[in-house]
Amino acid sequence: MSDFFHWIATLPALVQIPLVVGAFVAAVAVILFFVEIAPRSGRKYTIIRLAVCVLAPLVIFLFLGSVLWAAAVAAVLGGIFFILDYRAKQGAGYLFQLVGFLAPALVLLLIGLVYPTISTTIAAFQNSRGNRFVGLDNFQWIFTQPTGIRVVLNTIIWVLIVPAFSTAIGLAYAVFIDKSRGEKFFKILVFMPMAISFVGASIIWRFVYAARPAGQNQIGLLNQLVVLFGGQPTDFVSISPWNTFFLIIVLVWIQTGFAMVVLSAAIKGVPTEQLEAAELDGTNAWERFINVTVPGIRSSLIVVLTTISIASLKVFDIVRTMTAGANETSVIANEMYTQWKGFENGRSAAFAVVLFVLVLPIVIYNARQIQKQREIR
């Protein structure tokens, strides 16, 4: 593999691009071959499967010159195709299929989610080098340090404000542009920030907030306006506690588009007859909105609120890019990273556990609401 990269690096840049794209396409083709073409039933596909079983190990052997690797590939391919053949026989070998198709996801979940959760939790109760249990010391440190408390507090501020504002603004916007002319255009306008990476958005907003000493030309939009109206330039991101709110605006700006798009689709799903029935029942527009539209989009509202809550709990990029946590703007995810960088593995892990504990109730609430919604639909 690394030989391939070395070889590619020696080529001119313009040749590299099609080669990389080609490699990507080939990888996708292999995946598609396995999920779409290989499992089909019929003599032709059996022959294809058998051919792959022989050819693939052979190719591996020729390239790597290793019998062990070739044998491993042959075993894996043989196993996959064996399961696929059971699936092709429709209904037979149900257990094989179950194991065969669930195993990859389960393995990935185990090594990507379950194992890290457990090891992080253990690390949270260990010292910075991870060789001695220290009990609750790390948590004690977080909740006794003024900065630690500030970090948790900031995170709570984020998680209270961002979902509320994004959802409220997104919902209001969705209602106002609903069935209006140029609805698509207005939607794209607000949805656009969703397409920008958090880091990109943060840099844009850093420029908006940028401050130069009085007398110099202001390069920041906001300070230019302040100066224009005769004020003194302010460094918005350095003055606590308001700087946190200026950072929060960035995430609200990004998440409003998401909320708007989901809620707009949900609003269109509310049956017209229900609104008409309510109209005949004597309601005005606001009463209809509260009594028919909002209950009708309840499940979407909860999904939006919880999704944004979790996103704002985990916020890292914005704080890292704009202030790196300076001037009391740090949040848990940022502190997690800072502590880890400072070789304080235990404290870093403790922050992670605190974050996990904060996210957990939201996820449970979300799951419960989805359950409840089934009563109505």
Added chain:
Amino acid sequence: MASVTFDKATRLYPGSTKPAVDALDLHVADGEFLVLVGPSGCGKSTSLRMLAGLEEVNDGNILIGDRNVTDVPPKDRDIAMVFQNYALYPHMTVAENMGFALKIAGVNKDERATRVLEAAKLLDLEPYLGRKPKALSGGQRQRVAMGRAIVRQPQVFLMDEPLSNLDAKLRVQTRTQIASLQRRLGVTTVYVTHDQTEALTMGDRIAVLKDGVLQQVGTPRDLYANPKNVFVAGFIGSPAMNLFTADLVEGGLKFGSAVAALDRATMGATSNTKVTIGVRPEDVRVSTTGEGLKVDVDLVEELGADGYLYGHTDIDGGRVDIVARVDGRVHPNAGETVFILPEPAHIHAFDIESGNRLSKAVAD
């Protein structure tokens, strides 16, 4: 309680040149049950929605009682509507659904509960008051929708095909329930349906619409006995009236080998030598004597007491299907050839060009 008047009410959808409802003139008396009927796209639902205020009136006026409501918003019209798919609020219980309008109107909790309970008793909904619509059957949901309208004690009930989502048996049951309920409450009702049987069985009067134009208004009996034009003749009645062209000859209508008598006034009403005639299946006399229009029998539908003979004949080189009512026990069989003659007193003659009725009204 109030009457309802459509005064040349017109609805023209934007981007269309032909009005969906064209200068509708209709008066519904206080306490009357009027059925708007017609094929799909005839403008019956649009008319109802105009009355509800859900559809704009481009021209003309709509009055409820003496009050011109043309520009009054739906919420101030004091009407209740039952929708085709019931439009119940899914997050509210049956009681909340029924009491919602009262809650909005600011009626206090106790009176609300009393009125909801009253309506629930009327509709056998008491055991379900605490349930959500999802946990109800189609028929129960339909009754809740009715209940929601009744609780309001409105001036007018509007019903937009409220039975079309029910199965056939339930539809017949509910049909009579609604009709008797309306008579008991005495609330003016405008009912939309595409099913002429529903119209005939339920309505005090029926208004037949086609392409946005009112064709005829009258009691079910009047519409059945004296259809004003070919469309109404063909639309009302099941199985449909036999309609075909016939030559006018000396003394009446040429009917195959025979001549069916037609009164002078009718014959004099047209200058054409041909007329469209309509004969209801029960007014067709079937014989094997060779006198009348020759009909090849395709099928005989036995319904017990009587049966329907489906056959075809050849008129002016075109195949015309004929339906005749026959005795349920003794009747011709498929494949046989029979001859038909109309009951002279029950021939409906229509102008061949305009389709308008020529024969004078028959006192049934």
